[in-house]
Amino acid sequence: MSPPSAGTGTLFERIWNDHVIEQGGADDALLHVDLNFLHEGSFLAFAALRKEGRSVRSPQRHFAVADHYVPTLGRERGIAGITDPEVRGLIDLLESNAAWAGIDHAGIDDARQGIVHVIGPELGLTHPGMVITCGDSHTSTHGAMGAFAFGMGASQVKQVLATQCLWQRRPKTLRVTLDGTLGAGVGAKDVILALIGKIGAAGATGHVIEYAGSAMRAMSMEGRLTVCNMSIEAGARAGMVAPDDVTFDYLHGRPFAPKAQHWDDAVAMWRTLSSRADARFDREVSLAAADIAPMVTWGTNPGQALPIDARVPDPATANPEARRGIEAALAYMGLTPGQALDGLPVDRVFIGSCTNSRIEDLRAAAAVLRGRKARIPAFVSPGSTAIKREAESEGLDRVFTEAGVEWRASGCSMCVGTNGDLLRAGERSASTSNRNFEGRQGRGARTHLVSPAMAAAAAVTGTLTDVRRLLAGARA
Amino acid sequence: MQAFTTLTAVAVPLDMANINTDMLVPARFLRKPRDERYGSYLFHDLRHDEQGRLRDSFPLNEACYAQAQIIVAGANFGCGSSRESAVYVLMDSGFRxxxxxxxGDIFFGNALQNGLLPVVLPEAQCAALRAWLEANPGAQITADLESQQVSVPGGERYAFSLDPVRRERLLRGMDEIGLTLSRLPAIEAFEARYHAQRPWLAR
Structure with missing residues (x-):
């Protein structure tokens, strides 16, 4: 008998098998999709669907929300506050497409509005064991709740709308084991940047990552969502964490979570969702939590990340294949080889995005800013309207505004800038978002990806700063 | 979807790794309708300087590549955002x-949905192809999905493979929705069984 093949007995395999309607080939299957999320960018898929004269097969298995184009200022005026006719048109179009299809929709002034990958878990729409899709690469976020969740393009959004299923090629499996305890001032964002820095921006291409180990089990739901969110930045098809009591405690009582007897039955099923002890993965990577420092990206892809106490790499000492990439990144970023990252002057700070805008992120930033002043322009965009309210009930908004940090409304904002929240050319940001690509935050803009605590520290000092120094100061 | 069988066309070498979809089409163009201008958004900020002038240094701006339909690039092409517009701008500029x-996995899938052939060749073969193209600017090469080969006139042949299911769909230009809906009875049977086990999903 041959040994079981890689992928056997994994959490991913279990969810995949549960959703196979039909095998299309050895590694190809028609999968049932439990839930699809839509945002303003879905207009291309709706247009194609309607042009083909098709309808939405299961409208109750979709949820639409305005996030990519909503302004973060002037939101009290709702849709009327948007002056750009193209932006207003896209937000209106999502609403009219959702109404046409009979899909539940959270528009710009809905209490449920927020970034799609924040509100899915927050509303209890995202459940363990689901296959979840969305026309957005950061759909990997939802895997933190024990789902198989992945991004796709407009053609496949159209297919899911029309059929509620999708032909998929089965990815390989990669287990990332994070054992030990994270140090003070080190969080989920540092974990995922350390991983991508280690395996590279294409290090997990073709794979689905399962995050395991004692430090993952100890991590909050918010932290797991951050880690899974950036799985795509390592090239992974999806990231996932086996559901446990952290997951169930987070989900219990949320608006779309199962209720009463259904809750008990669902939890009983979800408890069976984990990789077996003898599960075989195609690849394994491990990280020691205690070795991870606060991280910062220095280049133009998320794999170009280093601990804050490191120096900018020298292309002269890099291998020839990496050399030109490093040289190009340093030229774009305006950095010199060997330069210290700690102390590098920054122009602006952005705290937000589907990566780092949840309540725990805002608390971490506020803990650094409390009683201090920002020396450079900074703003916070909470991940959802509900998180904004929750933060305000805790007084976090006052911590930010008293520090001179703007407190704005919820949306994708300066992560992608489609709503107009952008840096000017040459400006340098410390940003809690997920992509430091050239031009991502504005043409010629220079992005350093950091955690919320590190972003707050940069606001206080006006430079990239090891937040651990400020935390030590706060304790003294 | 447009079928892809074989293509002989000018190929442009782009010696860059990690060409992400923000580079292929900057986010500010995503709100635009797919009209006759769409192809002009391809590599917009690499092709143009801040004043909107074409940069001489970018290969796609060279006259010998004006008719190019094939790109030979570095690793991790199309990583990043899932925007299918990255494929549309390529197609609307004539690339196939x-x-x-x-x-990037999502880009790869999006390309196949639109009849743009993504060919995976080892790093050394891509480098050899780019070197040949740089020595023969404006030359044509052939990408043949039937025989799964890339060939240089009078020279090297490079074998590639695409998984059989996707190859067949691309060769025939098959519409996946039509294919899926032909399985409707199996889909409905699956859903009935699946939801009976998960009554909490009823909405």
């Missing part, structure tokens, strides 16, 4: 094939 050592 990208050859690279690896691709």
């Amino acid at each position: 094939c990208v050859i690279a050592p690896s691709f």
Whole structure:
């Protein structure tokens, strides 16, 4: 008998098998999709669907929300506050497409509005064991709740709308084991940047990552969502964490979570969702939590990340294949080889995005800013309207505004800038978002990806700063 | 979807790794309708300087590549955002094939949905192809999905493979929705069984 093949007995395999309607080939299957999320960018898929004269097969298995184009200022005026006719048109179009299809929709002034990958878990729409899709690469976020969740393009959004299923090629499996305890001032964002820095921006291409180990089990739901969110930045098809009591405690009582007897039955099923002890993965990577420092990206892809106490790499000492990439990144970023990252002057700070805008992120930033002043322009965009309210009930908004940090409304904002929240050319940001690509935050803009605590520290000092120094100061 | 069988066309070498979809089409163009201008958004900020002038240094701006339909690039082509517009701008600029050592998974899938052939060749073969193209600017090469080969006139042949299911769909230009809906009885049977086990999903 041959040994079981890689992928056997994994959490991913279990969810995949549960959703196979039909095998299309050895590694190809028609999968049932439990839930699809839509945002303003879905207009291309709706247009194609309607042009083909098709309808939405299961409208109750979709949820639409305005996030990519909503302004973060002037939101009290709702849709009327948007002056750009193209932006207003896209937000209106999502609403009219959702109404046409009979899909539940959270528009710009809905209490449920927020970034799609924040509100899915927050509303209890995202459940363990689901296959979840969305026309957005950061759909990997939802895997933190024990789902198989992945991004796709407009053609496949159209297919899911029309059929509620999708032909998929089965990815390989990669287990990332994070054992030990994270140090003070080190969080989920540092974990995922350390991983991508280690395996590279294409290090997990073709794979689905399962995050395991004692430090993952100890991590909050918010932290797991951050880690899974950036799985795509390592090239992974999806990231996932086996559901446990952290997951169930987070989900219990949320608006779309199962209720009463259904809750008990669902939890009983979800408890069976984990990789077996003898599960075989195609690849394994491990990280020691205690070795991870606060991280910062220095280049133009998320794999170009280093601990804050490191120096900018020298292309002269890099291998020839990496050399030109490093040289190009340093030229774009305006950095010199060997330069210290700690102390590098920054122009602006952005705290937000589907990566780092949840309540725990805002608390971490506020803990650094409390009683201090920002020396450079900074703003916070909470991940959802509900998180904004929750933060305000805790007084976090006052911590930010008293520090001179703007407190704005919820949306994708300066992560992608489609709503107009952008840096000017040459400006340098410390940003809690997920992509430091050239031009991502504005043409010629220079992005350093950091955690919320590190972003707050940069606001206080006006430079990239090891937040651990400020935390030590706060304790003294 | 447009079928892809074989293509002989001018190929442009792009010796860059990690060409992400923000580079292929900057986010500010995503709100635009797919009209006759769409192709002009391809590599917009690499092709143009801040004043909107064409940069001489970018290969796609060279006259010998004006008719190019194939790109030979570095690893991890199309990584990043899931925007299918990255494929649309390529198609609307006349491109039908990208050859690279690896691709972003979502881009790879989007390309296949639109009849753009993504060809994976080893790093060394991509480098050899780019070197040949740089020595023969404006030359044509052939990408043949039937025989799964890339060939240089009078020279090297490079074998590639696409999984059989996707190859067949691309060769025939098959519409996946039509294919899926032909399975409707199996889908409905699956859903009935699946939801009976998960009554909490009823909405």
